[in-house]
Amino acid sequence: MNRLAADTWTLTQRDLRHWVAQPTPVVIGLLFPVMTVLMFGFLFGGALSVPGGGNYREFLMPGMFALTMVFSMESTMAAVVTDAQRGVTDRFRSMPMASSAVLLGRSCADMLNAAVGLVVLVVCGLLVGWRSNGSFGATVLAFALLLLLRFALIWVGIYLGLLMNGPEALAAAQILVWPLGFLSSAFVSPDTMPGWLGTVAEWNPLSATVAATRTLFGNPGVGTSWAAENAAVFAVVWPILLVVIFLPLSVRRYRALSH
Amino acid sequence: MGSETAVRAEGLTKRYGGTTVLDGVDLRLERGRVLGLLGQNGAGKTTTARVLTTLLKADSGRAEVAGFDVATEARRVRASIGLVGQHAAVDEVLNGRDNLVMFARLHGLRPSAARARANELLERFRLGDAAKRPVGKYSGGMRRRLDLAASLVCTPKVLFLDEPTTGLDPHSRAEVWAEVRALVAAGTSVLLTTQYLEEADQLADHIAVMAAGRVIAEGSPAALKADLGGDRIEVVLHEAADLARAQAVIAATTGEEPLVDNDTRMIGAPVDDRVRTLTRTVNALHDAGIDVEDVTLRRPTLDEVFLHLTGKEAA
Structure with missing residues (x-):
């Protein structure tokens, strides 16, 4: 167990060193959501309405927090694919280290990355006028739900990364993350979409987290559908379900590299 | 173990x-x-x-x-x-x-x-x-x-x-x-x-x-190399007209049947004792008045090793 903790920490440190050694992709990763906030908040926001009324930027920020958790799945996949391609994964596998540390280290580093990303986005939100109107406890709980979503998606990302065998597959998968992000209640209310599309958006795991955090932050536009009104439950159930499915799948896939 | x-x-x-x-x-x-x-x-x-x-x-x-x-x-x-x-x-x-x-x-x-x-x-x-x-x-x-x-x-x-x-x-x-x-x-x-x-x-x-x-x-x-017949000598002639005579000379000095490539004016043959055969061959060609453009002594390529080994397997 000590060995597992030490090896996991070594690999987490490796990613932290990446941030220092190569800050550009990290900075771009942090600034992209900020740019999206400015784009939607000021460029499109005027034309978009908040269901039930309210300030669009207050409506937007919980959506952006959750969307950032979804989009960072791309970096998880990219890291897994790069290590496999460069032979780094094989070097780890040929060493007497704790084998679960490879995946655990990946998830720890990505969780830290998610936390930093949230901090940057919160500062950005505060600057454009977003506030949490909820209690301190509710606010903390909202961020916990966001990190839970990220944790679940890390395992989806690791699994997909282990399945891929090249940069082309990676590029394809990264594009597929987009509909998952946009087909949700992050930017607009699903009520404004055609019926079936609205239903898909309503039941998107991302939408559950978005609606739950809107409630906890006391931000407008939660929606009145059954899924939205019970969002707190789904914001917990969806990620846990994803972890229960994709964590064992990832471990199995990693072990199966030797077959 | x-x-x-x-x-x-x-x-x-x-x-x-x-x-x-x-x-x-x-x-x-x-x-x-x-x-x-x-x-x-x-x-x-x-x-x-x-x-x-x-x-x-x-x-x-x-x-x-x-x-x-x-x-x-x-x-x-x-x-x-x-x-x-x-x-x-x-x-x-x-x-x-x-x-x-x-x-x-x-x-x-x-x-x-x-x-x-x-x-x-x-x-x-x-x-x-x-x-x-x-x-x-x-x-x-x-x-x-x-x-x-x-x-x-x-x-x-x-x-x-x-x-x-x-x-x-x-x-x-x-x-x-x-x-x-x-x-x-x-x-x-x-x-x-x-x-x-x-x-x-x-x-x-x-x-x-x-x-x-x-x-x-x-x-x-x-x-393994001995099994392959060792290295090869390859001689490139100045004049294609000399090919037949040179082939006879090289056959004599190497004791092997040389392969002749008319297009590149090249004659190749296996050699056992590398430099001695090389010297003997070059001298003999010189004595015969054959104009030599290039002489190389090279190891068999991996392709030749495989041809040899897989050929032997099939036989």
């Missing part, structure tokens, strides 16, 4: 779908020696190396490395080996020192010991000046040296080199060879896979030639 054996493989097989990649591979590497696994792409060399380094499970057969079973004692095998794969398996973003410290930590060294080991290896591989540079900015040769250093953090008993000089320039290749020789002199056992006959010839005490997932020939480099 005796403690004198570094690697022993018996009847390793591996299939992917309908393709047989390993078809019963038997190998043996004595401690402190170098075994060269020679073969073309797809012969099964890398797959064999992956099975022996615990990266891949064989369908059947068994293998022991440093006295431990690769299937049931993988952890102990991993603690005893170093692996240099076909691509320099190092972190491109990190600098050289951080790479080595990371790998040393993952081998179980404490932070201070890991740093000391990293510095020692950086000096030894002449990477001290580049220690703080990101590996992505290293030259191919430097990257390969770092890769080799990374595989030595734990002072392995058995070192696996999977095509260690593929894609390197001749100078870097010579550097890697010198390093491997130094390791062997210090007692490391080495299993080397290569496509280059010359590389196996330079480094290996014993060569196993692989084709289609099997070992089709093995022995010392000298024995």
